[in-house]
Amino acid sequence: xxTLYLILIDPFVQMVDEPSFLVEVxxxxxxxxxxxSLVALGFVLIFKASGIFNFAQGIFVLFAALNFVGLMDLxxxxxxxxxxxxxxxxxxxxxxxxxxxxxxxxxxxxxxFMATIGIAFFLEGFxxxxxxxxxxxxxxxxxxxxLFWELGFGEILVQSADLFAGVxxxxxxxxxxxxxxxxxxxxxxxxxxxxxxxALSVGIPLNNIWVIxxxxxxxxxxxxxxxxxxxxxxQFALSTIALKALPVLILGGxxxxxxxxxxxxxxxxxxxxxxxxxxVPLLGGATEDWFAYIVAMIFLFFRPQGLFGEKIIERV
Amino acid sequence: MTRPGDILLxxxxxxxxxxxxxxxxxxxxxxxxxxxxxxxxxxxxxxxxMLNCINGFYHPQEGTITFKGEERRQMRPHEAAAQGIxxxxxxxxxxxxxxxxxxxxxxxxxxxxxxxxxxAFYMLRGRQEEIAHREKVEEVIDFLEIQAIRKTPVGRLxxxxxxxxxxxxxxxxxxxxxxxxxxMAGMNVEEKEDMCRFVLSTNHELGTTIALIEHxxxxxxxxxxxxxxxxxxxxxxxxxxxxxxxxxxxxxxxLGVSHD
Numbered sequence: 015x016x017t018l019y020l021i022l023i024d025p026f027v028q029m030v031d032e033p034s035f036l037v038e039v040x041x042x043x044x045x046x047x048x049x050x051s052l053v054a055l056g057f058v059l060i061f062k063a064s065g066i067f068n069f070a071q072g073i074f075v076l077f078a079a080l081n082f083v084g085l086m087d088l089x090x091x092x093x094x095x096x097x098x099x100x101x102x103x104x105x106x107x108x109x110x111x112x113x114x115x116x117x118x119x120x121x122x123x124x125x126x127f128m129a130t131i132g133i134a135f136f137l138e139g140f141x142x143x144x145x146x147x148x149x150x151x152x153x154x155x156x157x158x159x160x161l162f163w164e165l166g167f168g169e170i171l172v173q174s175a176d177l178f179a180g181v182x183x184x185x186x187x188x189x190x191x192x193x194x195x196x197x198x199x200x201x202x203x204x205x206x207x208x209x210x211x212x213a214l215s216v217g218i219p220l221n222n223i224w225v226i227x228x229x230x231x232x233x234x235x236x237x238x239x240x241x242x243x244x245x246x247x248x249q250f251a252l253s254t255i256a257l258k259a260l261p262v263l264i265l266g267g268x269x270x271x272x273x274x275x276x277x278x279x280x281x282x283x284x285x286x287x288x289x290x291x292x293x294v295p296l297l298g299g300a301t302e303d304w305f306a307y308i309v310a311m312i313f314l315f316f317r318p319q320g321l322f323g324e325k326i327i328e329r330v
Numbered sequence: 331m332t333r334p335g336d337i338l339l340x341x342x343x344x345x346x347x348x349x350x351x352x353x354x355x356x357x358x359x360x361x362x363x364x365x366x367x368x369x370x371x372x373x374x375x376x377x378x379x380m381l382n383c384i385n386g387f388y389h390p391q392e393g394t395i396t397f398k399g400e401e402r403r404q405m406r407p408h409e410a411a412a413q414g415i416x417x418x419x420x421x422x423x424x425x426x427x428x429x430x431x432x433x434x435x436x437x438x439x440x441x442x443x444x445x446x447x448x449x450a451f452y453m454l455r456g457r458q459e460e461i462a463h464r465e466k467v468e469e470v471i472d473f474l475e476i477q478a479i480r481k482t483p484v485g486r487l488x489x490x491x492x493x494x495x496x497x498x499x500x501x502x503x504x505x506x507x508x509x510x511x512x513x514m515a516g517m518n519v520e521e522k523e524d525m526c527r528f529v530l531s532t533n534h535e536l537g538t539t540i541a542l543i544e545h546x547x548x549x550x551x552x553x554x555x556x557x558x559x560x561x562x563x564x565x566x567x568x569x570x571x572x573x574x575x576x577x578x579x580x581x582x583x584x585l586g587v588s589h590d
Contacts, residue, residue, distance in 0.1 A: 201432060201435060201439075202436070204425065204427065204428060205425050205436045205439075207427075208424075209423045211423045212419065212423035212424060212425060213425075213436075215407055215411060215419070216411060216416065217407075217412055217416075217439050218436070218439055219408045269427075
């Protein structure tokens with residue numbers, strides 16, 4: 015009984031007792047969640063447009079951040095460094111298209127997936143060769159101060175950097191969603207994602223579209239890299255954090271942009287809540303590392319296509 | 331019924347091999363402007379391969395294809411589309427996640443003049459364009475009588491309607507040459523009649539030249555101005571439906587011939 019009470023009742027009693035703590039935890043969770051969304055978006059973009067699960071997306075985040083920070087350390091202005099890095103990511107998209115995707119066109123998805131693992135290892139090594147393996151702090155002038163907000167039920171503490179990151183990520187996510195749904199290019203991207211042959215026959219040049227998608231994914235990776243970098247410093251562990259996008263995708267559905275967004279928020283908020291109200295008192299903490307994966311596994315049992323994914327119905 | 335127009339597309343001595351398999355051998359024919367041209371033949375005769383060569387999915391090893399007086403060898407599908415060739419597929423290739431309207435809009439892709447960047451970010455010119463194209467698309471939708479399903483995701487539509495949406499998408503591109511790969515396959519009688527009506531009115535009212543593959547002989551005889559018959563990748567006969575129907579080789583190919 016005692017254990018059941020601790021698991022089922024006590025956490026909620028605490029939430030009600032200390033609403034300001036609950037709100038703090040939620041805000042913390044949602045702001046990191048929105049950054050998971052950002053990384054997950056990179057995966058979804060490429061998966062939608064080419065049916066490839068790009069294992070290297072996590073490294074893209076790291077590689078983009080490395081270039082950005084490296085350039086800034088050389089004394090380049092942040093805005094210029096940002097632009098140059100976008101250029102680098104676009105060039106990378108071109109290279110991936112020419113050197114990896116085109117020679118492998120019409121191969122099984124698993125072959126392409128293996129190729130992206132290759133890209134991941136290459137970029138990890140290449141990034142380290144170029145910029146070294148040290149942890150580098152990112153200073154792009156994101157204000158970092160502790161803000162105290164007076165709410166009806168008490169005072170809460172919010173990190174302004176977290177808020178800033180959240181707003182930027184939310185903005186990017188919205189722009190991308192609108193871009194996909196309301197512009198002809200977005201329509202072309204979705205068309206390619208849906209059926210390559212049909213897309214070709216209405217005159218969509220497949221190769222250009224792939225370059226665009228990979229470049230956009232690179233841009234998203236850069237944004238995610240800067241945000242994470244500002245929080246944790248640019249280090250090689252970033253690529254592992256980026257893999258948190260996997261459970262996010264399983265939750266939201268691999269083909270859905272809104273899914274990536276909502277999935278990220280659920281995972282972010284869920285793991286912080288679980289950590290603070292269940293993990294620390296009952297399990298001694300450190301649940302954040304695995305909570306998302308357990309949720310993803312449960313989802314795979316009951317809703318394998320994710321919250322927003324297209325349900326696969328085969329007619330027999 | 332033959333309306334002699336200028337030659338729109340000329341196929342000359344086309345040979346296509348996949349490894350050791352000869353899909354097409356020395357096939358030649360001309361498609362004239364304004365006609366409905368049928369490609370028929372038993373299963374595996376190379377009909378779809380022929381269409382795929384015309385619209386650039388396959389590149390024949392030998393022979394030439396001349397479209398609008400311009401010879402070309404290695405052409406990619408999107409270039410063929412840009413020149414005014416659009417098509418439908420045997421196994422329906424629609425964008426299943428999109429609505430009917432969005433599917434038909436993709437047919438206008440090549441007519442959009444504003445650059446990618448303009449479309450995406452600088453909305454002014456992109457917006458005006460979108461509206462103009464939308465009007466054209468609505469015309470096509472009216473023409474094929476699919477107003478009622480404009481907002482329905484095509485994955486949910488019945489087979490016959492999906493075929494019609496596919497035709498709408500091809501028509502939205504305002505093609506000069508329309509390739510139809512088995513437009514009536516798997517349809518019931520009413521759906522076939524509807525489709526025949528649309529094919530005919532496309533030809534008569536819009537003046538579109540049509541090349542189609544079809545197995546239903548009744549349909550072929552009714553619709554087409556001229557017919558080419560393929561068998562084992564070779565041309566067996568060419569002519570009006572009446573001429574082809576009387577051809578002994580064609581009868582043999584379809585009914586089989588005793589080798590004694």
